Amino acid sequence: MIKIGIIGGSGFDNPQILINPTEVKISTPYGDPTSSLRCGKINGVDVVLISRHGLKHQYSPSEVNYRANIFALKEQGVTHIIATTACGSLRQEIGRGHFVIIDQFIDFTKIRKNTYFDSFANGSEHPAMPDPFNPQLRQLMYETGKDLGFQVHPKGTVVTIEGPRFSTRAESKMFRAWGADIINMSVATEAILANELKIPYAAIAMSTDYDCWKEDEKPVTWDEILEVFHKNVGNVTQVIINTLPKIK
DSSP states (O other): OOEEEEEESTTSSOGGGSEEEEEEOOOBTTBOOSSOEEEEEETTEEEEEEETTTTTTOSOTTTOOHHHHHHHHHHTTOSEEEEEEEEEEOSTTSOTTOEEEOOEEEEEOOSSOOOSOOOOTTOOOOOOOSSOSOHHHHHHHHHHHHHTTOOEESOOEEEEEOOSSOOOHHHHHHHHHHTOOEEESSHHHHHHHHHHTTOOEEEEEEEEEOTTTOTTSOOOOHHHHHHHHHHHHHHHHHHHHHHGGGOO
16 A cells, blocks of 8 residues: 655645644654644545654754664655755756756765664675666656746755755855755655655655855845745645555
8 A cells, every 4th residue: 555755844744735644753762753643634645744854843943863763664654755955056957946856866964873883783784876876756746846837946965954044155166066956955864764664755855055166156045045035935834735645
């Protein structure tokens, strides 16, 4: 049976999106998730929602207990995970409000726990991860977004930084030189952990700004990011709602 875990924030925090919602509080061997799990149906599909940064956005990117979040979804029997995220664009062609269906990541985080295999006491593990985002989920979200008339990019490399600060201009230019297309503070960590637990994972990123590489614009502020995000969060919701019944 298909059951989809959805990791997100604003737009998926409203319980009215769920049919017959229930709230589940769970603890894991890795501690407590950043929010309770909200279970129910969306468009006829069983889903489990979790708020990455907490229901009040109280956890910084480094404070998020990513291991507990992914493990809790597995404990609830999810068969696939879809994540939503805001991102900064590192490419001129990825405009504000555009969606990117991520296909690769560069992990530039520094202090967070990003593996379930942090001990080799029971044997060594070196997970292969050449293509960390599930191609079926990616294709379904891309086609759905295009059918809905949104600006959707079928692939893109995300660089995930530690945060909570934004990049320096030198860092932003370096990430562009590395081949990254967008930047955020969460997705690589989630993708790593989901792959370690063998749960198909995909992420749809909404571009809210141009980071700071673009010198003809002022550096981004958090308030500006929120303004673009809230204008477009309904579009993200529509992509997810219409993708769910297509997942097999």
